[in-house]
Amino acid sequence: MAAPSDEEQTQLQDMEEEEAGMEEREMESDEEEGMGVENSEDEEDDSSEDDKENEAEIQRLEEQLSINAFDYNCHVDLIKLLKQEGELCRLRKARQKMSELFPLTEEIWLDWLKDEIRLTEEDSNREKVYELFERAVKDYICPEIWLEYAQYSIGGMGSPGGIDKVRSIFERAVTAVGLHMTKGQTLWEAYREFENAVLSTVQPPPGRIPSREEQELLSAQLERIHKLFRRQLAVPLMDMETTYAEYEEWSENGVPETVIHLYRKALQQNQKCKSHEEALLVAEPPKLAEYQAYIDFELKEGDPPRIQIMFERALAENCLVPDMWTKYTTYLDRQLKIKDLVLSTHERAVRNCPWTMSLWKSYLQALERHGADHQSVSDVFEKALNAGFIQATDYVEIWQAYLDYLRRRVDFSKESSKELEELRTAFSRSLDYLKQDVEQRFGESGDPSCAIMQIWARIEAHHCKNMQKARELWDTIMTKGNAKYANMWLEYYSLERAYGDMTHCRKALHRAVQCTSDYPEHVCEVLLTFERVEGTLEDWDTAVQKTETRLNRINEQRAKVAEKETNMAHHEEEKMEQRRKAKTEKKALKKAQKATRGGEKRKAEQDDYQEDWNEESAPKRQKGNSDNNTDEYMETETGLFGRNAPPGNRPAPGRAKNAQQGATVAPQRQNDDNKPELRDESCSVFISNLAYTLEDPEAKLKTLFESCGPIRQVRLVTGNRGNFRGYGYVQFESVVSVPEALKLDRNEVEGRPMFVSPCVDKNKNPEFKVFRYNTLMEKHKIFISGLPFSCTKEQLEEICKNHGTIKDVRLVTYRSGKPKGLAYVEFANEMQASQAVLKLDGIDVEGNKISVAISNPPRRNLMDKPGPSRPTGDMTARQVYGSRGRGRTQLSLLPRSLHRQSAPPGKVENGTTAEQAPPPPSAGNTAANAAGEPRSLSNSDFAKMLLNK
Template sequence: MGVENSDDEEDDSSEDEKENEAEIQRLEEQLSINAFDYNCHVDLIKLLKQEGELVRLRKARQKMSELFPLTEEIWLDWLKDEIRLTEEEPNREKVYELFEKAIKDYICPDIWLEYAQYSIGGMGSPGGIDKVRSIFERAVTAVGLHMTKGQTVWEAYREFENAILSTAQLERIHTLFRRQLAVPLMDMEATYAEYEEWSEQGVSEGVIHQYRKALKQLEKCKPYEESLMAAEPPKLAEYQSYLDFELKEGDPARVQITFERTMAENCLVPDMWAKYNTYLDRQLKVRDMVLSTHERAVRNCPWTMGLWKSYLLALERHGADHHTVSDVFEKALNAGFIQATDYVEIWQAYLDYLRRRVDFKSSKELEELRGAFARSLDYMKQDVEERFGESGDPSCLIMQIWARIEALHCKNIQKARELWDSIMTKGNAKFANMWLEYYNLERSYGDPVHCRKALHRAVQCTSDYPEHVCEVLLTFERVEGSLEDWDLAVQKTETRLNRVNEQRAKVGSTYQHCTGQHGSPRGGQKVSEKDPEGNSGWREEETPKRQNDDKPELRNDNCSVFISNLTYTLEEPEAKLRTLFEICGPIKQIRPVFSNKGGFKGYGYVQFESSVSVPEALKLDRREVEGRPMFVSPCVDKNKNPDFKVFKYNTSLEKQKIFISGLPFSCTKEQLEELCKSHGNIKEVRLVTYRSGKPKGLAYVDFGDEAHASQAVLKMDGMEVEGNKISVAISNPPRRNVMDKPGSSRPGADLMPRQVFGSRGRGRTQLSLLPRSLHRQSEPAGKVENGTAAAQNPATTSTAGETKPLSNSDFAKMLLKK
């Protein structure tokens, strides 16, 4: 019987080994595809340790350490395994090298203690005691100020000195006690009592004074230490308060150890790394410490451009060689930034560095700078535009800087002009500030002929501030020009300004006519949602004008919601809407909107007995109705509140939210939540869909705090979900485009006509069965013939200048004229 049980156990063990080996091979294959999968590295290391595959385990740990800083737990496991493997080997240097790598990732008292204790085992070798003492000194320097764990390092140091006690060593132990008692540490009273008992000569007044001073400091720090002990990880707010206190106290050593403790538990918070780096750059300025911290920052948060930028500056500031700076820059380009403008800024930082090292007498360094400028422009055009759909540098700042360098330092004004010609061809010729920047360049380094040429072109092309460039041209001719030049400038400016005023009048009258005659598509509703890769969506809804309502006195917008995006084929929409919304509260009336032919137009209104029901109804926003997401928004009369807008989603950087692209269309909200919940507390999961309800393969996950979101980016980016490789980044929504809206603050907004979409909506074929003559009034101002149509057509304007509707006879007269 015992033999049979033994055989069964062996079979089970063999099956487990086969399953584990298959899983190990799968993980190794996945890492060969995506080496930056953090969770995959961790799982592989756990399995290899479980199976006892020590050689493969060592390689797996080495690969992970090359890509990521390792946690204290992973380092301690690795170090203990290596110590066991090298017990029989006379060479201990490999383990010492591993310890040196471990202490660079984070400042951890436990790793320093393990390092010191391991070194004690080699004290019998030549110079062994001095080596142990050196490691202990480095340990108390690095973590001796750690309020809660520093004491163990001090005690281990004293025990070591006691173990090799001799007459000469007594003074060393006295010194260690005195040094420790001068540092505010938890339970330091016990250390003082131990010193009193150990010292045969008693405690000197100097030591007592230092001890009492440390006790006072301990009392100040205790509230912060107690709040840390009571808080749940990552304790960011508690550490922030502690840091503010230490910065106010002003002790650099204590500030540094507090920063290190903070980073050990908040290694994925870029803002905290930036704060730490700034402190080191401005206060301590110790080269090795500064550069080491900058390197750790970018290894922990490689997606944060600001950390790479400050790293490049720190390298230059501390005299790093050119090869090192260039290597760091290349790593930055491959770090995977979350927005196009990040690449512009990192290129600018590197180009600034290259410019500062050129003496403009050495052709080698100058050619390297020019080559870098050319490469940056290619990189923006190819790599950045391909990924983000934009270059991130619409004003061509990099080219502007290059042109100024060529003109100022290289005296090559012709090259500068070529660059500015290229800038203007990229859509910048309509902006006055661009022309004036070019004019100032010519004024400083060029000649009056080219200045005049630039201003004449500016007058013809500028559409935002034409009056300003006209004034600059006239001022220039007053100072520089002849009578003929002055006459020509006056003629051109007058012609241009007259044309601009005509266009503005046409745009204003056309807009008034359009708003007076035509409603918005689908009853005035406007719904826009943008979801490019890496950006979140926004939606604005304008409540349609409610015409032909038989009972206007029954309306109450405060108790109503506006429903849209319903399918046109919805049967009995009133009954359907009543079923959906009766759970929100008593309904007073439902008003679905129908066309003249009786067809449902896909939107309507639900009015409740009480305004208390409205918030409950708004919770049904995006509820799926017959395969389409139903939009629910507050009901606001746009005639009374023209500035009212509803923005469903944020349009600024959301550090606590991640954007996921590349999801399979079959992925559900529940599946995604299950995938993400291991990285932190989830507040909301939103799958992005088309208006029809079909998925886009995009999603947003809102975490409880920034640290969890950063961790999710680090561990999920590149992961495979149902065969699809997903991309994960911090959510950075696009700025809302307000260029074409009336009342926009953008310069020249009053000159540019508002785009009016046809009755079939935006982005669709604008077919219409109306005669062309009826559309003349809504054409762009530049295409209206024979003057200002709205001003000259008596059928469309009243004597008071107000737009009034056209009658049937008016339409007939217009057709007969054709």
């Protein structure tokens, strides 16, 4: 075998090196694969755990939707999870199910459309995407969706008729949103770019003369672009100047005068709308007030397309505001009256706000107005019944609207017809529905006066001439608790008078006299008038006897009720009197104990003083007595000066001088509770609930109230030691300052709400109440409970503002200012409040699940209040013991030794009851008691009490 050549040896060496490199690379790859297996196993474990958690959450959401398919947030969460997991088939079904129940937002539609576009790249599946786009543009008027629709259609322009289809979509888009001032320009520019692209396809190559057909195509395409420029420049849009400059540059023959005229007119309109657009730009969502002002402006301008686009823009951000939908549909019903537009808008309104009965009612009327078939109207009505209204009366009203529609379909000239039978069946069904479904759900019928049954009876009597059926219906009405009302009997009497006979009229009035309890005199008068006109003497005598008997019985019942009320009032007055006596005795006891402690101290001082005085000043005293004997009997503030003065009372020189002249200077008197007397109540306000530790409260109050008007004085109420007691009075120079001061009520002062109320003497005005709150249902206001104590007014307003216009937010607090976790939120109208209840009830706020309901304050207990405002009739145990029920203990805290009858209270100058303590056994007091004229104890009396021990 021949030896290899040098060239062959070199090739062999290269092959060996390459094989060695391959082996080394294979070993490295094996090592990397081994390490990768370990890492991938960890990643797979983590991902599998996440997948299991997500799958469990998906199953939970699906189960929740199977129970309540109308949970909007649950739909949104499910779609997000399925998209995250890449479950395209399940994602498509979830989106489809949600779109059948709710209109989808712009974001959800765009995500869905983009996913479907990626999945359906074949031309055969483009029609499905077109159908999806058609559904999307019906929910809301959104420029982004229209732009996406038009751009997607450009992809099919190569198919037969593709260019025409793209043009039709662009035309629909600019018609729908081309007037949008801020976003409409994008669509116009996209439309022109498409036409410019078409223009490039019909232009002949450079240097070649086009044929006649080519020239016609070229001219037609140029005219389309000219027309688009002219149409766009006639619409007020943002950045119009750029479009005008582009047209000047593009047009070979310049801009025509007609286009310049339209352009200037659009610029003027643009300037008018500029302030509203700027307000929308800086406002926070949902910008409801700004949209309302913008719509009102466009309504005054009167341009229907611009009004329509403004409503659509507002509803895109406020789709859950029923009042906005009501205003829009009312405008379309009364002004435009275009069938397709009107009906589609009504349908969108009830899909967005299904809980609003008035929208369903106007939808039914619009269907009838535009000649919709009976099946369509019936289907809409059935959907309305399943919408979930929040009040029982809503169901009554929607039934009335549907029954009115059915009544208008009936030809009553025929004795019987299919429509008449359908009407009667609907009346029977409505009564069953209100009795079974509505009463079980709300606990009330919603139709206590049986309005539907009354309408049915009148239709039977007037149109069908069937008084027998009408009487049966009225008998049923009276058995439902309406027999005691005079107006119900008179309504039945008028029906018999119009369509019945005199016999049944008389019978109805006789029954009315027997049963009516609210206005029996009026019913008796109607019966007597009827007999004067229609009856015989025997009928007249019977009517007189029956009415007299009934009225006598009514008067006896009223007398018994009045006597019962009087007894209850007397009983309450006695209870109040006992409370006042107990309070008076308690005050007298405190004063006596205080005087006793002070007397013991003064007696000790007197003993020391008397001993010194006897030793050192006896000669001077005798001389003084021989010269002037007045210092022995001179009165002081505490009673006497001199030998009979209480211990420790040495008069000041000025005081003694005044005493010698017989003019005792008395201190300024105040009420027993240290409340200063008010000179002018009409110019004053009462301030309370201030902190006892408030530094310089007088200066603080002057600072707070100086903006209300000139202040005459600030009077603070202090304790015996001069400490501030947390309340006082502010007196102004003028009465006009008082209303301004009352506006500062509940303003926070150093962490506590300050109470400001009118200054009224309640002894002279016992019926005066500072706080009179509504005890009826406030349908425009919601009551929220379960709030976290850290929730602020701003946070609550942020939570509620998406559901309507908020007029006021009030957090309920204790007197100390600490929150109770309760709040009231007042909306602009009932619809917004109802929407807020539906959307906010049960949501989580900082870990607390809140409860939301329409405000319905309870009736305040007035048992402890004197005067005619107290409730009458039977009282429950809760009312007897107060609004909070029986107290924790019924024991009296007054010692038994002090349980004695005090003297009748007297009157002092300021109108309050004086304290009547038992007087000491002195001659003067004995005479006063014998005469039966109790009086207040003076300082002299207390001094004598101490000196006679």
